[in-house]
Amino acid sequence: DxxxxxxxxxxxxxxxxxxxxxxxxxxxxxxxxxxxxxxxxxxxxxxxxxxxxxxxxxxxYPHFRTQAPAGVVLEMCRAESCQAMGAQSLIDHARQKLGCDFHENSADGKVTLEPVYCLGLCAQSPAVMVNGKPHARMTPAKLDRLLAEQGA
Ligand code: FES
Structure with a gap:
């Protein structure tokens, strides 16, 4: 065991x-x-x-998780500049699409959703990171495409 x-x-x-x-x-x-x-x-x-x-x-402690991370890790910026540029509705979109909250795996087990606090891309908010790669000026449609490209 x-x-x-x-x-x-x-x-x-x-x-x-x-x-x-x-x-x-x-x-x-x-x-x-x-x-x-x-x-x-x-x-x-x-x-x-x-x-x-x-x-x-x-x-x-947000660091601790009870499920192993999925193949695709989506980190969404929750810091100020991204908040001002609509991060919350983007986050709501992701939560709904994935059927999970932060620090959880999506309902289909393919995506892990995590918050981050500033990716240094504030000039191009809102920003997310997928498997360690940053993506700026995110929209719900772009996010869907990005996840689809990763097979999620
Ligand atoms: Fe989101 Fe800086 S606040 S990248």
Whole structure:
């Protein structure tokens, strides 16, 4: 069981250290690409923390994810200049099209949606990034095309 194995390895690495939950969660995510729900009971038992406490920490930090990222990662700028140029309606379009929110995978599992805060393209807002490549002056139609090109 790779999840149990990764959780156990992280627990061994940081055992006996106070405040070790965060480094353990980082280590699990580093190894598995996410912190699957199945890891929580293993950590809960070993660290003597309730499952709710661990879920609380995972959901508090946007960095932690419970699903492995999909093949296409769409990052959408939520910073000021993009907001002023209609990023919110673009984001609403993406959420609706993909059937998911930020930090989640799309309903078909092909796209991961993440927020970013300024891509340095403010003069050409709104901006997004697809698999690490920036795209400026985005519109819903352009975004649909871009995702289609990626097979999503
Ligand atoms: Fe979006 Fe700078 S605010 S690219």
């Amino acid at each position: 790779p999840v149990r194995f990764a959780a156990q390895r992280a627990l061994d690495t940081y055992s006996g250290q106070p405040g070790n939950l965060l480094p353990i969660l980082h280590a699990v995510q580093h190894e598995l690409g996410c912190i699957p729900d199945e890891a929580v009971p293993v950590l809960s038992q070993a660290l003597q923390l309730s499952r709710a406490e661990i879920h609380g920490v995972i959901s508090f």
